[in-house]
Amino acid sequence: MIPFAPFEPDRTRYAIDASTAQINAIPVKDGWGPLADLVPVSQALNAPCLGAWSVRKQDGTYRIIAATATDIFEMSAIDYSWPVISGPSAPYAVPVGDRWSATKFGQLLILCNLGGPAQYLDVDVGTEFADLPGSPPWARYCATIGEYLALGYIAGHPNRFMLSGIGDAGFWTLGQRGCDLQDFADGEEIMNIQGGERGAILSHRTAFTEIALTAGGDYSFTTRVINPSRGVFAPLSVVPIGPGNFVYYAQDGFFMGVAGQPIGAERVDMWFQELADSQYLNQVRGYPDPFRKIAWFQAQGVTGEKFLLGYHWQLDRWCFADNNVSEMCIMATPGIAWDGIEALFPDWDSADIPWDSALLSGGALRFAAFTTDNRLGFFTGEPRAARLTTADVQLSTNSRSFVQQARAVADCPDFTLTAITSDKHGGARTEGQPVPPYPATGVCHFRSSALLHAFRMEIPQGTDWKHAIGIDPVARPEGQR
Structure with missing residues (x-):
């Protein structure tokens, strides 16, 4: 059997343990599995999304x-529209190329960007955002x-890190209640904060710094x-994949x-740099899919x-994958009712949501x-059209082969x-x-x-499948020419 090997396009097409061409399939323990299509469930925002979150209330x-560059919205559970819940500082002014950053502090959802004051919302009782106090x-x-x-x-101050007062996201008086800051002389600008219970990892442009909280002093x-x-x-x-661990593009x-630790060298790094537009490499975005254990990196070709x-x-x-999508996120399904389906689709025949989908139950x-x-x-949609390709293999030792069938x-x-x-290594492929x-x-x-x-296996859109492992050809030896 010729396996559908791991996708490693930096390697030669003659390596049987690597494939240089796979699309719209995801790795599974036994080969490859289907990639589900995107099923839209909401009405449209009035501008591109620059951050999205589902926040759990105490009930x-x-x-x-x-959020967009100018406003913040909450999806309606009735008609799946996006009523505005911006605060008095709106319209906001997220700088071009930036996104909103978010964190949950107790029952407060806090958002920030370089273009204006940080915003907060009490997720239990708040009806609109407001400027963070202090x-x-x-x-x-x-x-x-x-x-x-x-x-x-x-x-x-792109190299500055700052903490609020302890237990109070609205306290910012330096030197009191633990409010403090640090300007880093090395590492250049701060690129990411991975927070934890006892400290954090700061990603800089050229270094990594550990932040450790102190008990006093x-x-x-x-x-x-x-x-x-x-x-x-x-x-x-930067994509977190576990406590204190993450993957990223350098x-x-x-x-x-x-x-x-290199994870793309001699596998995808060179291919990625050739496929991606070099002008936008610093805008590569990463998102974790914790359910499939895949870190997705989006780039512009x-x-x-x-x-x-x-x-x-x-x-x-x-x-x-060739998905051309916008912002990605982990989101709670809204729970689409019968009336909601009528709000989203022109007729019942157009509703392409499976009746056992998590979208209908909500909260998943x-x-x-x-x-x-x-x-x-x-x-959560039907499988996307997929293409899997094997390596170029000489099926008969020291001779050509005549393939009669393949399974x-x-x-x-x-x-x-x-x-x-092909008739020789390095020759034209037919x-x-x-x-x-x-x-x-x-x-x-x-x-x-x-x-x-x-062999290239092409699977049409919507085909029900779970595993594809490889191709088993039947061939007889021929001569050398």
């Missing part, structure tokens, strides 16, 4: 919040660290540079953790279209995204196989016609003579 229900500085990033609200990349925290030679190039690319590729490169952090494998956390027309959707080792009922042949399986046997019949054979 167990969720509120769905989204006149905190404008900042690009916020995080909750123990009982402190932390701000990083302060307006005018003259300072509320101490700092220690834990990697002086590795940092983050794309600030929005100038020379993809890495994991403060130690800078040289054609102007966006694409997704995924890293499965448990299986240590990569995948590629799922990986979500906004479409290019600014509608919130969930990746897909997969639970997929609908697909085609295409034989891709693609045959797509061949469907014979219904009674599942076998695809070929008459293909070549030195090297590869």
